[in-house]
Amino acid sequence: MAHAAPLVVHAEPWINFDVGLLADRFWANTINGLAYGSVYALIALGYTLVYGVLQLINFAHSEIFVIGVFATYLTFISLGFEPGAIPNLPIAAIILDLILAGLVAMTVSGLAAVGLERVAYRPLRRRNAPRLAFLITAIGASFAIQQVIRIWRGSNPEGTIRLLPPQPVFTIFGAPITNLQIVIILASLAMFVVADQFVNRSRLGRGIRAVAQDPATATLMGVNRERVIMITFAVGGILAGVAALFYLMTIPQGAVYNGGFLLGIKAFTAAVLGGIGNLRGALLGGLILGVVENYGQSLFGGDWRDVVAFVLLVLILMFRPTGILGESLARSRA
């Protein structure tokens, strides 16, 4: 990296402006960012779906994700993996275990999301509460779930379980790509396509879009609004469960009670970046955020990664609050 030295501006010891490092690690950052971004995108889909249907920022969605992370972790434990140990299993067994853990996480997160909707939001809808009440309830729910997990599992992160140690498979422009990154990016894209097709093509998806567009008319046309809302929460929860599996594969030490906060706010940023209520926007926003965040980390130093994400959020909302692809689930293609 010696050739990059003249480009480094050491303004202060605690912040860099290291253009050389950014250029050096451009492709590695891009790939890594895409892997992170896929996780953001999967969580962002949950925010976007609920926002599209209820115009509610479901603050507790990040806790649904954390529940998924713990479900994944506990599945690994009950499958006999031990924290810290490197498993020596045939690849087929590992894939089977991963799929199993993913299914458990999807189920648990999906049920948790539906339960949250039942307990916290439905009573408010019945009472015709103002929007501020929904938001405050969401914050309270997020807080409460977080604290329940903390009381249950303690405030230290769980041990690390690595089922699939990252190994470089091939390189693009000199940047190594690991098996883990390939799995995460491809599987996320597959999940996204499934979700997109579900909303845009299936009968239930048509119901979701109808309620998003005009709840009153949709009800008159025979759409069961309560059922649509339940399904929306369930789909969001299931996607959060998938994201939880990928997250734990990337960051094995990530099972901690408050791990959802940062991811949640970043996923929301991703949803807004792409245009909240817009499924494809969520994907695009997630990928962009993941990549930009990695560039920022190289440019300013590791401590500034989260700051970059928050500043990006504020900037988007200032200059293009409707996001890149525009808002609204309702107006997405029929």
Next chain:
Amino acid sequence: MAGVSHWWNSKSRPAQWGYMVPVVIFLLALPVLNPPIITTEPYTDFPIALFNAAVFALIAIGLNVVIGQAGLLDLGYVGFFAIGAYTAALLSSPDSELGVRYPWLVIVPIAMVVTMISGVILGTPTLRLRGDYLAIVTLGFGEIVRLLADNVDPLRGNRGFQNIARPGGDFPDGTPIFSQTDALGFYWLAVMIIVIVLLFMGNLERSRVGRAWIAVREDEDAAELSGVPTYRFKIWAFAIGAAVGGLSGTLFAAQVGYVNNQRFDITTSTLYLAAVVLGGQGNKVGVILGAFLVSYIPDRFQFEPTYRFLIFGVALIVLMIFRPQGLLGMRQHLLANGRQAYQKLFGAGTAVAPSGLTASSKARGDLSETVPDDHAGTSPRGGGE
């Protein structure tokens, strides 16, 4: 409850002040009396518990301007508290790189101006946004402030600042009035600051600004159409709320004498929100009560801090479902001249809704049924606006 509020509202304002004097004196005497059931000892030193409750109350009053008066959900309020505390630290601690040691009384106005400016800086781009976007941007702002405290070297991260300036003065026996170990003097100071801030807020509420805030809260579009410059008044709400947050930050920093990056997380912000919502958004007495409960109950009953957070999280959900207006709901008042006109016409009572204000009708700003029966048809609300 309704009877008390009716009786209270039928008094003239000087009479209300007169009644408040013994209450304030009682509050000031509370740590000295140290009454057996109310005291938090032996768990927590009683003056310190009261001081913490008073700081919490001051924060709640400031946050109430933003949430209760103007109806803007600010989840990053702890950021302003932090800015206030850090301003005090930077301007007076020997650890600070600025190398100045200003006295506390000089710091307070500076810190308030700094937080006010930061409120305007945060508000200018974000207050054009929809309400729920605002919530998340303020959340991001609070986190940015915390991360800056973590990362920026001159702010000293976890090491923090020692020996922050405190007000001077001695008791007759020579011990300092304001000290770290004995919070008595600080508690008195905090109560007096609260009284002053309350007087200021009361006047603000009855002014054009306060009426504009209520209009924004109840229906922003309608307010805009009626010629209220909503954007400007929202920024005012943000700036004034921020200044009070900064004030409480300096007060806190002075008492503890030490500031580091450990107190300014999102959890704390949520507790502030819980205090305001629990007590009753928009009701000053209510939010003080809420802040007192949120701060005092854990000290009195010595909760495990973990359960404290869980309980207040659940309380937020339950409250929103069953009593969205909080313990003491917001009262719809006649303001300014309307109050005098009403008193002249009917002789007593200025509360538009002495009793019948139900949760749902209040929450929707629907006041159609809340006119007292005996004056039905002569809606006194018209005179207030």
